[in-house]
Amino acid sequence: MLGLGIAKGLAVTLNHFRKTYFGSGPSKGRGLFTVQYPEERLAPLARFRGSLAHLADPETGGPRCTACRICERTCPVGCISGIEGEGRGRERRATQYLYNIGECLFCGLCVEACPFEAIAMSHEYELATYSHDALVYDLRKLAEIGKKYALEGKEEA
């Protein structure tokens, strides 16, 4: 019949219009899909790779990192630098660790290479800054991110 196609199309759009108000949600695959970002956030997937983070040693509370510099040598873009450590043997712990997130490509090879599981790719993704200098994270900042990441309880994911 003439005009049936138009009627079908109108029914489809009206249905979408209706579903944005009644009995719907992004989880059901219909309705409003927009996430109102500053107020609403999507949880990152467990395997999501955000900023690098230093995990805390459960015994001392300090960094687990022993400043062995394997991550620095593994990094394909060289965004990890300035690693310094103190102590000898099993007591050795990192005192400084510079991570330039502006250069990082979030490949996660450093985490793979780490023999002590001292670092992890966190779920931190709001990484904008006002200056280039602020893109270089030091050990304290990385430990903070790690603490937050551990609190989210996704460390083992």
Place this chain on the structure above:
Amino acid sequence: MAALNDLFLNLQRWFVGLLARFLPDWLVMVISMLVVSVMLIVTALVIVLWLTWLERKIVGRIQDRYGANRAGFLPFGLLQPIADAVKFLTKEDIVPREADKVVHLLAPVLMLGASVMLLAVVPFGKGMIGADIDIGILYLVAMSSLSAIGLLMAGWGSNNKYSLLGGMRAVAMLLSYEIPMGLSIVVAVMLSKSLSMQRIVEAQGGWFGLRWFAFFFPVGTLAFLTYFVSALAEVNRSPFDIPEADSEIVAGYFIEYSGIKFGLFFFAEYVNAIVVSSVATTLFLGGWQGPILPPYVWFFLKVFALLFVMMWFRGTLPRLRIDQLMGLAWKVLVPVGLANVMLTGLGIAIFRALGWA
């Protein structure tokens, strides 16, 4: 209830009575005319501002998103139109170097003037009409044709190939669609035996205010549909937005317009949309007639229902090609309109012979 029905009329009467105490008659008349026209324009402005917001919300919802919901401190983005208006007013006013300056600057003014003048004969409620002239419909058709000149002026005056193309398309389209529009108006005129907007509405008064011409199957229904389709084309609304087809000729006739000149075009377009919805309401949906609610409420309910349908169409239908557009006007709407006029005449003659009308 009666007080509510005549609220605006009584307000006007009270105001005129107040003035008549200390002003001569002619001055009272001039002032009341001025007040009414200013009220019409301001009301139209306010409605248009939030109509753009409504359109963005509705089209957004159709596309599974929120639409404007950020501007200002009010919820739902209610202040978005204000932000838009401020932006229109503060943008740089550019006139192309090779443009025909007078024509270029005059075109938006003419467009807006033509569409605002249409508001004068729209009956918003019982007795709520700017000028109740006996040939209201004729005036309306004549004034709405003026916008074709404005479009061509904008297209020519900008001295840009896209704008000229848009202007030509606009004029071709408007001239074609005026004919089916006129033919469907004729049906309403034949059914009501009057050219006055007020009397056309009054003719649809029976059946508890539901004796609308759109329910006069098949002639009235058909006339309503052809009127609505050609009205969509008249006001350049989707799916007939050929004159400003963004994907083909960028923005058509107003490609060179910036700032408030573009704002005027935009405003005129929305006023036109309101006017054609009002006219469709007046001619086929019983105007302000309806049970229980006050007349002006009924009128605006119907107008906004039609405006919603327009936005719904915009969210649904793709644009017609220019040849399909002309084909629809000349091969479908005009023959249907002519047949409809004949059928209406025949029907009226038969009804009269049987003594029913």
